[in-house]
Amino acid sequence: MLEVRNLVVRYGAIEAVRDVSLSVRPGMVTAVLGANSAGKSSLLKAISGLVPAASGSIRMDGEDLATLPPHRRARAGLAHVLEGRRLFHPLSVEENLRVAWDFSGKVRSFVAALTMAFDAFPVLGERRHSPARTLSGGQQQMLILSCSLIRGPRYLLLDEPSLGLAPIVVQQIFGFIGAVAREQGTAVLLSEQMASLALKVADYGYLLRRGQWVREGTAAELAGSDASELSAAYL
Numbered sequence: 001m002l003e004v005r006n007l008v009v010r011y012g013a014i015e016a017v018r019d020v021s022l023s024v025r026p027g028m029v030t031a032v033l034g035a036n037s038a039g040k041s042s043l044l045k046a047i048s049g050l051v052p053a054a055s056g057s058i059r060m061d062g063e064d065l066a067t068l069p070p071h072r073r074a075r076a077g078l079a080h081v082l083e084g085r086r087l088f089h090p091l092s093v094e095e096n097l098r099v100a101w102d103f104s105g106k107v108r109s110f111v112a113a114l115t116m117a118f119d120a121f122p123v124l125g126e127r128r129h130s131p132a133r134t135l136s137g138g139q140q141q142m143l144i145l146s147c148s149l150i151r152g153p154r155y156l157l158l159d160e161p162s163l164g165l166a167p168i169v170v171q172q173i174f175g176f177i178g179a180v181a182r183e184q185g186t187a188v189l190l191s192e193q194m195a196s197l198a199l200k201v202a203d204y205g206y207l208l209r210r211g212q213w214v215r216e217g218t219a220a221e222l223a224g225s226d227a228s229e230l231s232a233a234y235l
């Protein structure tokens with residue numbers, strides 16, 4: 001389990017995350033919901049070590065991550081998919097997977113890694129020799145997810161994977177994320193502005209507003225909660 005307690009993240013005078021606590025459990029999708037600037041990316045970056053925590057604690061399977069640099073957190077089983085679909089755009093689908101595989105510790109063969117990606121998303125197999133920049137936004141997101149899963153992470157942080165995608169594509173990608181959590185026992189932390197879609201795949205969720213915790217609950221509780229409160233989280 002990943003446990004965040006009383007986390008604070010600051011950029012100079014800006015307090016981006018204020019006293020946030022949450023738990024992310026294996027086999028479950030946990031959503032962090034909030035508007036632009038709510039502090040979602042800062043929260044995920046503090047967990048993976050890309051920004052320092054000003055105070056509070058982050059524990060993975062009971063181990064305090066405070067002194068571990070990002071690459072050690074990755075080696076311990078944490079993967080972070082950053083906002084904005086970062087790929088090697090001139091490289092082909094297969095070459096992007098190859099780079100991810102090279103850095104993955106090679107826990108499985110490259111052929112097995114390709115098979116896993118192409119079974120999950122057949123369109124990636126059809127486009128395996130196309131440069132990543134020529135893929136649609138949805139296909140790029142599928143490729144990034146495939147790259148991030150090669151190592152077989154136990155904890156997967158996904159920062160707004162729906163950004164700029166059509167709802168039907170988002171549903172397909174969220175369906176895949178839900179299946180990864182259930183079938184592989186991965187603990188997924190999903191940050192999203194699209195609350196209604198995220199709550200369809202999430203088991204549990206937390207609402208953030210301007211860096212602060214507003215409310216938490218099961219996806220059913222949050223989806224059924226007062227609409228004004230959900231929308232208030234998006235101001």
Ligand SMILES: Nc1ncnc2c1ncn2[C@@H]1O[C@H](COP(=O)(O)OP(=O)(O)O)[C@@H](O)[C@H]1O
Pocket residue numbers: 011014015016034035036037038039040041042043
């Ligand atoms: N590198 C940075 N330097 C200064 N302020 C930042 C930086 N990154 C984010 N912020 C500020 O922190 C707050 C939270 O941002 P962010 O974590 O990106 O929120 P979200 O991902 O929910 O949009 C915002 O006010 C944003 O302007």
Ligand SMILES: [Mg+2]
Pocket residue numbers: 040041042083159160
């Ligand atoms: Mg963000």
